[in-house]
Structures are given as structure tokens and as C-alpha cells.
Amino acid sequence: MQLKQIDIGGLKTPNNVFLAPLAGYTNAVFRGMCYSLGAGLTFTEMVSAKGLCYDSAKTRDLLYITPSYGGIKAVQLFGGDPEFMARAARSEEIAPFELIDINMGCPVPKIYNNGEGSALLADMPRAAELIKACKSSGKRISVKFRIGLSAERIVAEDFAKMCEDSGADMLTVHGRTRDKIYAGEVNYAEIERVKRAVRIPVIANGGVFCGADADILMERTGADGVMVARGAMYSPWIFADLTGAPLPDRRALVLKQLDDTLSLFGGRFALVFMRKMAAFYIKGQRNSSALREQLFMCDSVEKLREMIASTEF
Numbered sequence: 001m002q003l004k005q006i007d008i009g010g011l012k013t014p015n016n017v018f019l020a021p022l023a024g025y026t027n028a029v030f031r032g033m034c035y036s037l038g039a040g041l042t043f044t045e046m047v048s049a050k051g052l053c054y055d056s057a058k059t060r061d062l063l064y065i066t067p068s069y070g071g072i073k074a075v076q077l078f079g080g081d082p083e084f085m086a087r088a089a090r091s092e093e094i095a096p097f098e099l100i101d102i103n104m105g106c107p108v109p110k111i112y113n114n115g116e117g118s119a120l121l122a123d124m125p126r127a128a129e130l131i132k133a134c135k136s137s138g139k140r141i142s143v144k145f146r147i148g149l150s151a152e153r154i155v156a157e158d159f160a161k162m163c164e165d166s167g168a169d170m171l172t173v174h175g176r177t178r179d180k181i182y183a184g185e186v187n188y189a190e191i192e193r194v195k196r197a198v199r200i201p202v203i204a205n206g207g208v209f210c211g212a213d214a215d216i217l218m219e220r221t222g223a224d225g226v227m228v229a230r231g232a233m234y235s236p237w238i239f240a241d242l243t244g245a246p247l248p249d250r251r252a253l254v255l256k257q258l259d260d261t262l263s264l265f266g267g268r269f270a271l272v273f274m275r276k277m278a279a280f281y282i283k284g285q286r287n288s289s290a291l292r293e294q295l296f297m298c299d300s301v302e303k304l305r306e307m308i309a310s311t312e313f
């Protein structure tokens with residue numbers, strides 16, 4: 001894929017291959033790992049603006065940034081109330097972040113029925129207010145959205161123009177409609193329409209699991225870059241593959257991820273989280289179902305470490 005820097009309102013990324021926000025996955029350790037593997041930009045998982053204003057202790061882990069993290073610090077917020085979005089964007093907790101991404105694509109009913117996430121695709125005036133509210137913090141703002149609620153309700157081009165007019169510095173377009181959740185074809189043509197409609201950088205998202213997928217997504221959409229989501233959960237080394245960054249020994253990387261997760265989030269979380277991640281990483285291997293069973297039988301971090309140390313990734 002054609003690599004280039006992306007200029008987000010004056011913030012320059014080292015390349016145009018980004019890690020998507022992934023609820024439950026893109027914690028500080030995983031973001032750091034993907035950055036070290038070549039990801040040009042990483043995001044926290046989605047954080048509720050209202051939740052942050054009411055109970056910031058609950059969101060502390062989600063917002064943690066490792067002191068050694070060398071990339072642009074980007075947080076994703078979600079919400080439907082411009083006042084809370086403005087308060088969150090200006091809060092002490094968000095102060096360390098240089099870029100705020102606004103979630104306008106989440107399809108989950110709990111979020112959608114609250115007028116948040118992908119519900120904003122059907123409420124452009126409110127979406128515009130939310131962008132302006134975040135922009136009032138003085139930070140760079142990006143918006144991640146889907147192309148529409150359904151095939152009959154595609155709004156990508158108009159929505160993108162609204163985002164740019166409201167002050168967004170970058171857009172990420174997930175080329176699926178809300179009703180498709182994460183399955184189905186990516187609509188390249190709609191992402192291309194967005195790219196033609198605005199001057200700010202446009203990042204294409206959806207279905208990148210290998211280098212060829214990224215090439216096709218770039219070619220068909222003319223986008224400025226790609227964002228990788230599930231592909232990175234299964235295979236974080238995809239960033240080295242796409243960017244040409246050096247790829248260290250995979251097993252050593254997973255062991256480091258385990259140890260860093262343990263020291264940052266404690267044993268209980270590290271055990272549950274890293275069993276799940278290791279199971280993703282071995283997906284597709286010949287003996288993966290037997291290995292998966294063994295992984296889930298590990299009932300201590302020590303046993304898991306031993307198991308990882310004897311596994312090929």
C-alpha cells in the first residue's frame with residue numbers, strides 16, 4: 001500500500017495505517033504494541049462523554065496512556081448531548097490527548113437508542129452541534145462514521161460535508177451500513193464519494209485483514225489511508241506487514257504484552273484478556289482448536305506465560 005503522512009489539522013502521523021478504536025481491546029498496552037509494530041495512529045476505545053463527567057474513575061483505565069507512548073494521543077468519545085461533549089472535551093481527563101475522535105458509527109442498540117453512535121447519521125443538526133462542541137476545546141477533531149443506517153438510507157457524502165463544515169479535521173468512513181453490523185461487503189463507492197466531497201483527510205475502514213485488502217481498499221476508494229480493526233485483533237503484526245516496520249519475534253511480543261498487561265491492569269484482567277488475545281493470534285493455525293482449549297485451561301498468569309512461551313504465533 002502507498003504510505004504517506006496524514007496531516008490532521010497540523011498534527012502529522014508517521015504513516016496512513018491506523019489502528020481502529022475497539023471496545024474491550026484497545027487498551028494502553030495493545031495500543032503501544034500496535035504503535036511499535038508500525039501503526040501510524042491508535043485510538044482508545046469509545047468512552048462515554050456523560051460517563052466521564054459523572055464518574056471519571058470508571059473511565060480511568062480506558063484513558064490511560066503509557067508514559068513511553070511515542071505517537072499522537074487520540075481518544076474516542078461518544079455521546080449525544082453537546083453540553084456533555086464540550087465538558088468532556090475540555091476536562092482534565094482528556095487534557096493529555098491531542099486528538100478527539102467522535103463515534104458516529106456504533107450500531108449497538110443501547111447506544112443507538114440513546115441517540116448516540118450511528119443514531120447521529122439520522123440527525124445531522126445534532127451531529128454538527130456535537131462536533132462544534134468538541135472543537136470548542138481547541139483540540140483536533142475527527143469523526144468516525146458509517147455510510148448510513150441501511151442501503152435505503154445512505155448519507156455518507158452529505159454527512160461528510162456536514163462534518164467538514166462543522167470543523168472536523170479528519171474523517172474515517174466505515175464502508176458498511178448500521179444494519180450490517182460488522183458483516184458484509186464494504187461499499188467502496190460511498191467511501192470514494194466522501195473522499196471527493198471534502199478536502200480534509202479521509203481514512204477508509206472495513207475488511208482489512210491483509211496487505212491485499214488494504215491495497216484494494218485504497219485503490220477503490222482513493223482514500224488517504226486505512227484503519228484496521230478486527231484484522232489487528234487477530235494479527236497485530238499486520239501493521240509491520242503494511243508499513244514495512246521491522247517485525248520482532250512474535251512470541252516475545254505476546255509475552256511482553258502479557259507482562260505489560262499484568263503490571264498495568266493486574267492478574268485477573270491479564271489472565272482473562274491475554275487468554276482471549278492469544279486465542280485470536282493462533283486462529284487459522286492447523287492445531288488451533290486444541291491450542292485454544294489448552295489456553296482456556298490456564299488458570300493462572302504463570303501457566304498462561306508457560307503456554308505462550310511454548311506456542312508458535
Ligand SMILES: Cc1cc2nc3c(=O)[nH]c(=O)nc-3n(C[C@H](O)[C@H](O)[C@H](O)COP(=O)(O)O)c2cc1C
Nearest residue numbers: 020021022023045046103174206207208228229230
Ligand atoms: C469488538 C469490537 C469493538 C469495537 N469497538 C469500537 C469502538 O469502541 N469505537 C468504534 O468507533 N468502533 C468500534 N468498532 C468498530 C471498528 O472500529 C470497525 O469500524 C469495524 O470493526 C470495521 O472494521 P473491520 O472490518 O476492519 O473490523 C468495534 C468493532 C469490534 C469488532
